[in-house]
Amino acid sequence: xxxxxxxxxxxxxxxxxxxxxxxxxxxxxxxxxxxxxxxxxxxxxxxxxxxxxxxxxxxxxxxxxxxxxxxxxxxxxxxxxxxxxxxxxxxxxxxxxxxxxxxxxxxxxxxxxxxxxxxxxxxxxxxxxxxxxxxxxxxxxxxxxxxxxxxxxxxxxxxxxxxxxxxxxxxxxxxxxxxxxxxxxxxxxxxxxxxxxxxxxxxxxxxxxxxxxxxxxxxxxxxxxxxxxxxxxxxxxxxxxxxxxxxxxxxxxxxxxxxxxxxxx
Numbered sequence: 001x002x003x004x005x006x007x008x009x010x011x012x013x014x015x016x017x018x019x020x021x022x023x024x025x026x027x028x029x030x031x032x033x034x035x036x037x038x039x040x041x042x043x044x045x046x047x048x049x050x051x052x053x054x055x056x057x058x059x060x061x062x063x064x065x066x067x068x069x070x071x072x073x074x075x076x077x078x079x080x081x082x083x084x085x086x087x088x089x090x091x092x093x094x095x096x097x098x099x100x101x102x103x104x105x106x107x108x109x110x111x112x113x114x115x116x117x118x119x120x121x122x123x124x125x126x127x128x129x130x131x132x133x134x135x136x137x138x139x140x141x142x143x144x145x146x147x148x149x150x151x152x153x154x155x156x157x158x159x160x161x162x163x164x165x166x167x168x169x170x171x172x173x174x175x176x177x178x179x180x181x182x183x184x185x186x187x188x189x190x191x192x193x194x195x196x197x198x199x200x201x202x203x204x205x206x207x208x209x210x211x212x213x214x215x216x217x218x219x220x221x222x223x224x225x226x227x228x229x230x231x232x233x234x235x236x237x238x239x240x241x242x243x244x245x246x247x248x249x250x251x252x253x254x255x256x257x258x259x260x261x262x263x264x265x
Contacts, residue, residue: 092199
């Protein structure tokens with residue numbers, strides 16, 4: 001079976017490790033946004049739920065940016081997960097998710113690196129994006145973790161995106177149900193660990209995957225430079241560490257954009 005074979009909730013579940021056997025799985029042919037779908041249902045969820053779509057017509061990235069793809073060209077899914085909280089403990093969650101996905105993809109033969117706070121890079125170009133949105137209910141904190149992974153990148157789609165992006169033809173040759181099961185299994189294990197420990201135990205793993213460790217970078221907000229310095233990894237709550245002319249500063253993820261120094265924005 002190749003990547004064009006239909007996604008199937010029973011087939012994904014059959015390939016999952018024990019860590020993910022309690023996760024409910026839904027597969028739909030098309031929706032606007034799997035993240036939006038799950039956020040709208042948080043109050044009625046009884047446990048973790050994975051929702052995966054063959055096509056998303058209104059996929060979203062961080063800061064409301066659109067995620068463009070076409071059916072079969074990307075693996076797009078969202079996972080709703082309940083945490084003990086409090087909310088501030090989830091500050092490093094996007095980085096922990098990045099570690100889980102990067103380690104899984106690398107184990108499948110496609111080495112990737114992480115760009116703070118939530119992109120996976122292959123050979124310097126974006127392979128995958130992560131969007132984490134949180135919502136508080138009366139008795140819990142929920143996170144909806146959305147991910148889009150480029151499997152194939154047709155020329156016309158890259159032109160529409162307007163920037164260089166990466167793809168993973170090797171992953172595209174896999175059975176997508178097995179690929180999704182591998183990602184879900186690692187994610188479930190990492191999220192369970194994160195809920196107990198926070199981000200601190202993941203710092204070393206994240207820094208080992210850091211694409212721009214030790215490189216000069218600029219931090220932008222709507223095109224304006226906020227900070228510039230040498231990237232020094234992340235700390236125990238997921239803040240980016242920058243060594244600047246005025247000393248080390250910590251950057252908490254927000255609606256900002258990180259670029260290599262000297263690279264056009």
